[in-house]
Amino acid sequence: MLPHLLKRKVNTKKNMKKNFKERLSDVKAFVFDVDGVFTDGTLTLLPGGEQARTMNIRDGFAIKYAVEQGYPIAIITGGDDEPVRWRFNRLGVKHVYLPSSDKVTDLKSFIEKENINPEDVLYMGDDLPDWEVMQMVGVPTCPCDADSEIQKISYYTSDKKGGEGCVRDVIEQVLRAQHNWLTQK
Numbered sequence: 001m002l003p004h005l006l007k008r009k010v011n012t013k014k015n016m017k018k019n020f021k022e023r024l025s026d027v028k029a030f031v032f033d034v035d036g037v038f039t040d041g042t043l044t045l046l047p048g049g050e051q052a053r054t055m056n057i058r059d060g061f062a063i064k065y066a067v068e069q070g071y072p073i074a075i076i077t078g079g080d081d082e083p084v085r086w087r088f089n090r091l092g093v094k095h096v097y098l099p100s101s102d103k104v105t106d107l108k109s110f111i112e113k114e115n116i117n118p119e120d121v122l123y124m125g126d127d128l129p130d131w132e133v134m135q136m137v138g139v140p141t142c143p144c145d146a147d148s149e150i151q152k153i154s155y156y157t158s159d160k161k162g163g164e165g166c167v168r169d170v171i172e173q174v175l176r177a178q179h180n181w182l183t184q185k
Contacts, residue, residue, distance in 0.1 A: 019155075020139070020141075020155045020156040021177070023138060023139045023155060024139075024173055024174050024177035024178070025177050025178060026119065026120055026138060026139070027120060027121070027122045027138075027139055027174045027178075028071070028072070028116050028117075028120040028121070029071060029072040029073065029074070029110075029114060029116050029120060029121045029122070030066060030071060030072075030073045030074070030121070030122050030123075030124075030170075030171065030174075031073070031074045031075075031076060031107060031110065031121055031122070031123045031124075031133075031137070032073070032074075032075055032076075032123070032124050032125075032167060033075075033076060033077055033124065033125040033126060033127075033129075033130050034053075034075060034077035034079055034084055034098075035053070035077065035078075035079055035126075035162075036125075036126030036127055036143070036145075036146070036162040036163075037124050037125065037126050037143060037162050037163075037166065037167060038053075038055045038056070038059055038162070038163060038167060039053045039054060039055055039162060039163045040054070040161065040162050040163035040164070041126070041145075041162055041163070051081060053081070053083075053084070054163065055087065055163065056163055056164060056165055056167070056168070058165050058168045059165060059166075059167035059168050060087070060091055061168070062167055062168040062171040062172060063088070063091045063092070063093065063167065063171070064091045064092055065171070065175070066171050066174075066175065067091065067092035067093065068092070069175065069180050072094075072095070072110070072114040072116065073092075073093045073094075073095065074093070074095035074096070074097065074106075074107070074110040075088050075093055075095070075096045075097065075098070076097045076098075076100045076103050076106045076107060076110075076133070077097070077098050077099070077100055078098075078099055078100055078101070078103075078129055079098055079099060080098055080099035081098070084096075084098060085098055095110050095113070095114075097109075097110075103129060103130065103132065103133045104132055104133055104136070107121075107123075107133045107136060107137075117138075118136050118137050118138065119137070119138035120138055121137040121138060121139065122137065122138070122139040122140075122141060122170060122174060123137040123139070123140050123141065124141045124142060124143070124158075124166065124167065124170055125140070125142060125146070125150060126142055126143055126145070126146040126147065126150060126162050127146065127147045127150060128147060128149060128150070130142075130150060131149060131150065131153065134150065134153055134154070135153065139155055139156070140153055140154050140155055141154050141155060141156045141157070141158065141170050142154040142156075142157055142158070142166075143157070143158050143160060143161050143162040143164075143166035144157055144158055144159055144160060144161055144166070145161040145162055146162070156170070158170060
């Protein structure tokens with residue numbers, strides 16, 4: 001899978017038309033991976049084969065708040081864990097793609113359903129399965145502990161690690177830039 005991806009022209013920080021802060025006002029939707037973004041990338045294996053993840057509550061608040069402000073949000077993850085779907089549905093996320101076997105197809109589905117331009121999407125991913133979809137959006141971002149190849153194509157690398165508030169970081173920055181964060185209205 002990866003060799004054909006690595007031959008594509010990569011969006012690097014050198015060929016960006018706008019910087020990250022300038023792009024914030026264009027964001028109309030958010031898309032996130034789960035493991036390594038909402039979590040620190042570790043899984044706890046429980047008796048019986050169950051898996052447990054830990055997520056940051058502030059990231060959850062930011063998701064819920066963005067949904068309440070009218071931003072479409074999608075979760076696209078290769079994982080197949082129904083508690084993950086339940087968590088995001090409870091936060092108001094309508095588009096949860098799990099298990100995603102083709103993140104490109106799922107991103108295209110979300111963009112079509114919401115009738116938005118890919119350039120107006122902020123995507124946060126952390127590892128090589130996110131590489132191709134990050135090339136398709138206007139604002140690719142990542143946590144500070146993301147894979148080095150993902151950091152190279154990101155317009156912004158959060159100072160927060162996966163599972164430690166990186167989602168809240170990018171959502172808050174977008175909503176503040178658009179005067180949609182808490183008392184700024």
